[in-house]
Amino acid sequence: MESLQAVLSSGQLPNHLEDANLLRGYEADGGDIGNLLYLSLGETWTSVAPGLAAALARPLPAYTHGYTLSPYGLPALRSELRAYIKRTHHLSDIDTDSYDVAVSQSGTRAAMSDFGRLLLTSARRPTARPAALIPSPGWDYRGVLQPLGYQPLFYSLRRSETWQPDPEEIHSLLQRAGPGTLIVLNAQHNPTGTNWAPEKLRSIIEAATTHRAAILLDDAYYALHAPGTAPTNALRILLENAHQSQVPWLATRTLGKQFHCNGWGIGALTAHPLTLTCLSRITQERSYGCALPLQSAMTSWLKTSESDHFVNQLRHHYAAARQHVTERLHQSLGFPGHTVHTGTCTSYLRFQVPARFLRNGSEGHYRRLCLAAGVLPGAGSMTTAAEPGNQSPDEAEAYVRLFLGQPTSLLDRAMDRLEQAGLGW
Incomplete structure (x- = not known):
């Protein structure tokens, strides 16, 4: 160490x-x-990733050392990420008006927090403490959402159920939770390493849209699955089921996990265009665009077959x-x-x-x-x-x-x- x-x-x-x-x-x-x-x-x-480090070592455009006037990240990287998400999540037949992609440029934890804040500020009927449905065991979603004012409600992943979520339990929690609820989904699940079954995930998303719960999809490990296996494509399932419901949703996908560059804080944010527009205003309350040299290097890296x-x-x-x-x-x-x-x-x-x-x-x-x-x-x-x-x-x-x-x-x-x-x- x-x-x-x-x-x-x-x-x-x-x-x-x-x-x-x-x-x-x-x-x-x-x-x-x-x-x-x-x-x-x-x-x-x-x-x-050696090729990524090499891309950063090469001369970068001078403008990447200054501000960007786009609130959605370096334009070249945003364009590359949009193509990357479309390709890796197999979205070629999905209506391109139903989603867009922005750069997460200060870590996906910050993006999750911004999304939680956005939901609270735009709520038509704000509640004292809206619920956040969080998988347990799980990552530190509570540490992100509870300080914003959300009341954590945990849905259980049990060994007896091979660490798969129970749609009926989640449906019951959604009935209890009331307006303003946010549900967190993590289909390539940290920490159990379980790939959630597509039919279970589809059932949960259908229940969430029925109860008009916002959806936060954490796709941190979508790319990291055993060779020869198909990861559950939660983003595609969400787009197939939520695009007509008008519930707010956000999918975060860090690139740090798959390229061993956690400290770069770069990832993709996929959501309805209106959601990304509103989210950018929340983000700009705390920060202009940042890490543009890193974003430029990532753009070059993603264009290569080496990545x-x-x-x-x-x-x-x-x-x-x-x-x-x-x-x-x-x-x-x-x-x-x-x-x-x-x-x-x-x-x-x-x-x-x-x-x-x-x-x-x-x-x-x-x-x-x-x-x-x-x-x-x-x-x-x-x-x-x-x-x-x-x-x-x-x-x-x-x-x-x-x-x-x-x-x-x-x-x-x-x-x-x-x-x-x-x-x-």
């Missing part, structure tokens, strides 16, 4: 990120950060790493079959924390033991496992998540360290 000074030093200022605090404590206890195997966030700090080849190679790596780590967990560390969900998409693998390491139903103690052994896995969910309605007593389980984007030799070293520290099943 990179030195603490390089990736998290804040001087005398506090850093409240959980991983940062864990790593500082590890170093304070004499741990060697340079020898630590960091498998928590989906980050390597070392493996940006598709890089993603394809990444799919093969993740699939091989997923299978290899699963076998190590079963064979070397003794984890039973049901405790490891291999998954078919995303860049993560999730496995259950042995019961003897649980403290108050949390994975925190196990993570700290892994850290002491020189490996830091991620929390199994960025939502709280004990959320009301999330788990029944017989399903009270905790998980950790491993990032698979590191070389196989490093992943093997991590498994060796966990085995030697007695952290198997």
Whole structure:
């Protein structure tokens, strides 16, 4: 791992990120950060797509070092992304008036927040606390939406249902939620690696449009699926079902996950043209366009066949790493079959924390033991496992998540360290 000074030093200022605090404590206890195997966030700090880095190193147009007068991102990149979304989501037969594409140029988290704000400011009948339906386990959608004033309502993904969403549960929550509801969908699901079934997703979108709930589609891992498998094309399903309903919707697709450039903050925002127009006004309240040199390099990169080849190679790596780590967990560390969900998409693998390491139903103690052994896995969910309605007593389980984007030799070293520290099943 990179030195603490390089990736998290804040001087005398506090850093409240959980991983940062864990790593500082590890170093304070004499741990060697340079020898630590960091498998928590989906980050390597070392493996940006070579062709993309080369595009940034070449001379860039002088105007990219100034402001852009377009609120939708660098025009060349917006045009390239529109073609890219159309091609990769197979939208050639979809009415082009029903959607458009803008550049997400300061991270998709910020775009999600802007969309939440837009819904609140444009609500005809504002409620004190509109509901946000959020998958649990899941990514930190609550951290984005709750500060805006949304009341999180969690819909459950359970092992007994192979981590698939239950349309009937969501329909019931939509009936309870009332006006102003926003539902978050993540079809290539982080952290379980499950590809949600198209028929379930279609049913959920139909229910959302019936209840006039806004839809936030997180397509962060759409490109990262096992070779030979078809990812559920949530954007196409949404366009087929929501284009006549007039419910507001936004699909976010980061490019950082598929090109190992998270810090660039570049992605695609797909929505109805009117939604993008209104969203741009919210965005410009806090920022002009930014990172235009990065946007210019991304434009050049997306035009090359090398960009598709890089993603394809990444799919093969993740699939091989997923299978290899699963076998190590079963064979070397003794984890039973049901405790490891291999998954078919995303860049993560999730496995259950042995019961003897649980403290108050949390994975925190196990993570700290892994850290002491020189490996830091991620929390199994960025939502709280004990959320009301999330788990029944017989399903009270905790998980950790491993990032698979590191070389196989490093992943093997991590498994060796966990085995030697007695952290198997």
